[in-house]
Amino acid sequence: MTPNPDVQTSPHADLTAQKEPLSNEPPLKAPLSNEPLFKTLSLGFAALDAGLRRDGSPEDQFPVPGLDLLRGSGFWGAGGDTALTGPQLLRLMRLVGRASLPLGRLFEGHVNALALISAYGTAGQRARTAQEVREGRLFGVWNTEGPDGVQLLGASSDVRSDTSSDPGGLTLQGAKTFASGGLQVTRPLLPVDRQGERQLVLLRADAPESVAREVPGSWQPLGMAATGSVKLDFSGSRVEQDDLIGRPGDYYRQPMFSAGALRFCAVQQGGAERLLDEARAYLHRLGRGHDEVQALRFAGCWTGLQGAALLLAEGERLERACLAGKVSEARLLAQVDAVRLATEDACLALLEASERAVGARGLLEPEPFSRLIRDLRMYLRQPAPDAARLRLGHWVMNDWLLGEWSLDEGSLDESGSEDD
Template sequence: MTSTDDARTVDARAVTEAAVSTAADLEPLFQTLSAGLAALGAGLSEDQFPARGLDLLRASGFWGAGGETVLPGPAMLRLMRLVGRASLPLGRLFEGHVNALALISAYGSAEQRAGAAQDIREGRLFGVWNTEGQDGVQLLGGSAPDTTPLTLQGAKTFASGGFQVTRPLLPVDRRGERQLVLLRADAPESELRAVPGSWQPLGMGATGSVTLDFTGSRVGESDLIGQPGDYYRQPMFSAGALRFCAVQQGGAERLLDEVRGYLHRLGRGHDEVQMLRFAGCWTALRGAALMLAEGERLERACLAGRVSEARLLAQVDAVRLATEDACLALLEASERAVGARGLLEPEPFSRLVRDLRMYLRQPAPDAARLRLGQWVLNDWTPDDWTPDDWNPEDD
């Protein structure tokens, strides 16, 4: 287990260097995954838990992404965009899986990383469940002279994947500090109880999210990942938003492509009103995609010590805002373009619209906008946007 900030920086650089060397081997995997997701077709379009999509990812070579399968940053975002384009619920579940593996890789011990690698080989689904009610989840016992076992008390809301996630990573409260706990949800010592009726969402119903009560579940010291406070350690905590933005952008691209096909089937592909409407949408989506790519480059530059953490985090906030604004504009344009008839089954638009609107509701968007405005007015200078910030060999 890494114990110092300097050691974590060295580890991050080593991971980055190792990732770059694997880039040439990924194209066949991407091509196979893309073809497989396309072949699933309607199997990922129904409002059901995307088990078939997860099975495809298990067999893709990307199931360990974020952990033992180290991907270059651009490849990771490409992967997230590709999965999000196929299915936003699938993308949400897979992004949480990758997030958990990345946290274990960054903060876990060698034994914990090896255990996660074995779980990956066995096909287990990981996730990160952070959202909770006012009381939260407490980790009780385990401190001398107390000999009682470590137990959990409390519940998590928005537990994406529910009982399908057998390796959830839980940030919990332990004596006033936030500690990551890897719960073996399928073990006899784990007691999970779903709160009935806790998942009746506008969209993203296929994720199977639910409120889960963990009270009475026992864990061991070997299940504690990292040190207290590691979960919120920057820049990793905030920079993870780049992955879910990539999933959202993939879903938006799918929506735009479906609208385009629908308009052509109606003979309206050359309608000037529609052209004007979607010119702006495409421009906003491409702008968000470029902001995302810049965020990934800045993350690498920050890990290498060439860019400040503050600059990277400002860029992450900018990516979140650009993605949300572009997606909301596309949703409005799409609803207007397809009309009431297009929002009826079996057309896919009502589901795509609901899923994207729901997935866009990420935590604290107004706080992100305020942070970015604070940085722009007080820290940004025109020199912040120059190509000299990055080593050309990294791009």
């Protein structure tokens, strides 16, 4: 298994253009057929879960074994230049979410960072990232902040230059909240304020130039405790010009910014499927697997999750079509909002049904329900759900066309599909 260097003791052209090879090192790409990798990873998660249940590991423990399993899975470079198709990437996120929602949150952030570097980074930055992925580094994206958000202070120069001779003199000032993984993430990608715009900075958090400090008591959550999503103060950390990824404003470019929600929805759906499976197994152990009230209750839950999964798959197809210029950005973003809404509604219905089904006895340790329910409830609190619902409603009222439920058969060339 790849050593873990991170664990401390305790549509625009960039998205579709062909990029030059990352380096002369062995490629990060998974084999053309990823099915054996999926099977091996699934079995690994099952064995890991059995071991954690047997050992009674605390629920707030950082998921080092799960991350190590992913490091050795062939999927650690997912989100960057890998051989995973879009549907396979969502399948991977769903699989990780079933194993552990905190693990899924951390891995989704890792994948998000690699995708952003792949889209906006220079050839040299992508090559460096590829090497650090091979070394097993954990990446992440930390965007959320309060009034004391992070600013980039210092000289201004062309941030797209591979060979800038300007020493920069750049420093960070301020803090990020909900920094998932905390200082275990040694390659966080920080959207920071630079003269009124958001600039991506790839921080080498384990280097002497970084003086990130955890704010005590900043992470006492309802659920997802194992992510260690603390508040970190980066004031005084020095960065180089080559640590600036892309141009100011790239982070919020559409459709990439909003379409990334498809990945965290896949993780959430995986966690919900796990909760449904656990509830069903628990009821069977109690001899209530054929109870008609439970059957009625979970029929609706399964239908909601199935609908959300189908919307998610359609969202991935629309994203691919949008990047190919075959579907409008507005249509894709409406679909992304629909996926978010359907996922949240289906998960909330399942949470209510599961609590009612297992009762007080099921919510006691060592049964997994209290942890699964808290984690899913916390993870569902993604930013601005009401804004997503409102955007979708306005689109339906003003822009939706009759018959535009999904792609017409001829609107996406299946002969060139990534699914081939």
